[in-house]
Amino acid sequence: MHRQLWLASVVALSAVTPAVSETAPAAVAYEEGAVAQSLSGQPGDPESGAKIMTTNALGNCVACHQIAAMPDVPFQGDIAPPLDGVADRYDEAHLRGIVANAKMTFDGTFMPAFYKTTGFVRPGNAYTGKAPEGELAPILTAQQIEDVVAYLLTLKE
Amino acid sequence: MMHRKFTSRLAATALGIALSGAAFAEPVEDTLTIETDDGEITLVTQAPAPAHLEGALKTIYSGWHFREDDTRGMQKDDFDNPGMVFVDRGMDSWNAAQGANGESCAGCHQGPESMAGLRAVMPRVDAKTGSLMIMEDYINGCVTERMGLEAWGVTSNKMKDMLALISMQSRGEVVNVAVDGPAAPFYEKGKEIYYTRYGQLEMSCANCHEDNYGNFIRADHLSQGQVSGFPVYRLKDAGLVSAQQRFVGCVRDTRAETFKAGSDEFKALELYVASRGNGLSVEGVGVRH
Numbered sequence: 198m199h200r201q202l203w204l205a206s207v208v209a210l211s212a213v214t215p216a217v218s219e220t221a222p223a224a225v226a227y228e229e230g231a232v233a234q235s236l237s238g239q240p241g242d243p244e245s246g247a248k249i250m251t252t253n254a255l256g257n258c259v260a261c262h263q264i265a266a267m268p269d270v271p272f273q274g275d276i277a278p279p280l281d282g283v284a285d286r287y288d289e290a291h292l293r294g295i296v297a298n299a300k301m302t303f304d305g306t307f308m309p310a311f312y313k314t315t316g317f318v319r320p321g322n323a324y325t326g327k328a329p330e331g332e333l334a335p336i337l338t339a340q341q342i343e344d345v346v347a348y349l350l351t352l353k354e
Numbered sequence: 355m356m357h358r359k360f361t362s363r364l365a366a367t368a369l370g371i372a373l374s375g376a377a378f379a380e381p382v383e384d385t386l387t388i389e390t391d392d393g394e395i396t397l398v399t400q401a402p403a404p405a406h407l408e409g410a411l412k413t414i415y416s417g418w419h420f421r422e423d424d425t426r427g428m429q430k431d432d433f434d435n436p437g438m439v440f441v442d443r444g445m446d447s448w449n450a451a452q453g454a455n456g457e458s459c460a461g462c463h464q465g466p467e468s469m470a471g472l473r474a475v476m477p478r479v480d481a482k483t484g485s486l487m488i489m490e491d492y493i494n495g496c497v498t499e500r501m502g503l504e505a506w507g508v509t510s511n512k513m514k515d516m517l518a519l520i521s522m523q524s525r526g527e528v529v530n531v532a533v534d535g536p537a538a539p540f541y542e543k544g545k546e547i548y549y550t551r552y553g554q555l556e557m558s559c560a561n562c563h564e565d566n567y568g569n570f571i572r573a574d575h576l577s578q579g580q581v582s583g584f585p586v587y588r589l590k591d592a593g594l595v596s597a598q599q600r601f602v603g604c605v606r607d608t609r610a611e612t613f614k615a616g617s618d619e620f621k622a623l624e625l626y627v628a629s630r631g632n633g634l635s636v637e638g639v640g641v642r643h
Contacts, residue, residue, distance in 0.1 A: 272573035
């Protein structure tokens with residue numbers, strides 16, 4: 198009992214208190230849409246990034262974007278520009294800014310902001326349709342954003 | 355059927371990305387001629403957009419045009435349309451002496467054909483009360499006031515069976531929902547909801563169904579989100595889905611706290627969305643996947 202409680206509080210703590218070098222969603226500094234520093238303070242893992250980008254409940258980037266380098270991923274959407282060669286078009290800081298909050302780069306864009314927790318109309322508790330319990334978490338964590346950015350950086354033509 | 359779609363999309367991906375946009379972007383060219391017990395009937399599934407949509411859409415399309423060949427085919431023959439089972443159930447309910455004192459719908463309204471034309475003008479503002487009514491409200495009005503029963507759940511099977519039966523009585527009639535006069539404030543409210551970007555994904559109805567119809571969002575071929583086919587039989591759910599239910603699903607998918615089915619918000623939204631289909635035929639019970 199004791200131990201369980203203790204474990205639970207560690208989990209709860211790690212969910213709300215970011216690691217020391219992590220930048221909270223509200224504290225991210227955008228410069229013309231770009232974000233210079235790693236949000237987690239750590240480098241990203243491109244392999245994990247690829248998984249996040251193709252998992253429905255996470256990034257689900259392929260819902261809207263096609264990525265020729267992922268021929269095994271079925272049902273890639275065609276709402277948005279293909280991401281092929283995207284690392285030739287943007288540097289790391291810009292890619293980070295676009296993934297964290299694309300609205301800072303493309304005014305009014307359809308692309309969701311993956312690292313933002315305020316300013317929504319009737320935000321819900323993920324896909325339950327219900328009101329959120331407590332504070333909203335960003336759709337992706339700081340490290341997940343970094344992982345996605347690391348994968349995007351591999352998309353060169 | 356799933357399999358075929360899967361392979362054709364995969365093939366498109368393999369062939370190159372440029373192709374899939376070009377090959378799939380358009381609503382499918384097809385005509386909805388239905389084999390019925392009383393012969394063939396051809397529905398209007400594509401029409402010039404009504405005047406109030408100027409600047410937003412030029413042509414309106416039924417969601418039927420965005421579905422796969424087999425799904426569209428099922429709606430071309432009442433015998434193949436799985437929704438007809440629910441129309442039959444609605445008919446049984448219509449005739450059943452289910453009121454507190456044995457009242458039935460048929461007892462007051464005779465045959466269901468007495469409802470012909472109603473679906474085409476719903477939702478509407480009731481002339482007597484000035485309230486905005488969706489079909490479910492009229493049905494529940496009779497259920498509670500004239501039959502002395504507890505209201506039927508807005509999205510209950512009993513309710514949807516009755517929606518299917520009543521909707522079928524207007525099949526082929528052209529949708530003509532009033533947007534002015536007493537409807538104007540509801541139209542405006544519905545329109546505001548339609549263009550509001552809800553939820554953590556910050557998406558409006560218009561983002562998907564006006565800006566991106568014809569495109570694919572993952573495996574989903576986006577339609578204009580018209581309600582002329584509702585209630586629809588949805589293969590995925592193996593059952594009927596009402597417009598109110600569909601709205602709940604779409605808003606939930608934006609990571610939003612949804613409005614409730616039958617809420618004032620979704621009633622106004624249904625009036626607005628239905629009016630975007632003014633000019634399309636009521637389909638009775640559509641088939642979607």
